[in-house]
Amino acid sequence: MPPTLSDRIVWQDVEGELVLFDLRDEKYHGLNPIASEIWRSIARGEDVDAIVDTLAACHDAPRATVAADVRAFVTQALADGLLEPDDQSR
Template identity: 25%
Template sequence: MMELSGSTIITVNKDYVYCNVEDEMVLLGMEDGIYYGLNPVGAFVWEQIKEPKTIDQVRDAILDEYDVEKEECERDLFELLQEMTEKGLVEVKVND
């Protein structure tokens, strides 16, 4: 399992199609046919990483958009991105 850090570059896996459903997002894997649902914050993260960004950039965008403490934001973001990485929803590149 890849260790994520603030400088890790992350982007959506282009093999997933997605659509907004009210304030949430639904993802469909074109290869496996599995659906995933993202809550409003998860959908916001997905919108942020349509183009490659570092995790720190995504964190800063969340802090600008939502009323959340930095530590809580980082913890929850890393947890979400780790899960998305394990499921193949995102592509990860270590930024040297």
């Protein structure tokens, strides 16, 4: 299963980019366009491999580079409490 959005996070689309608000610590997080695409994909329930495949194809980018970037985003979002881990990593 993919990571899921934390129920403590409220998010709003602002001109194609997302602004996240963490209700727990009352901090805002701004996502750039690519991070916003990753976030929306996670919100739709897509797993990391599917997100990587889609982004690599849409942006004509090397899959290995995209995979590293997506995994780095997910790792940081998990550390920040923006995402919850999948069932396999609990």
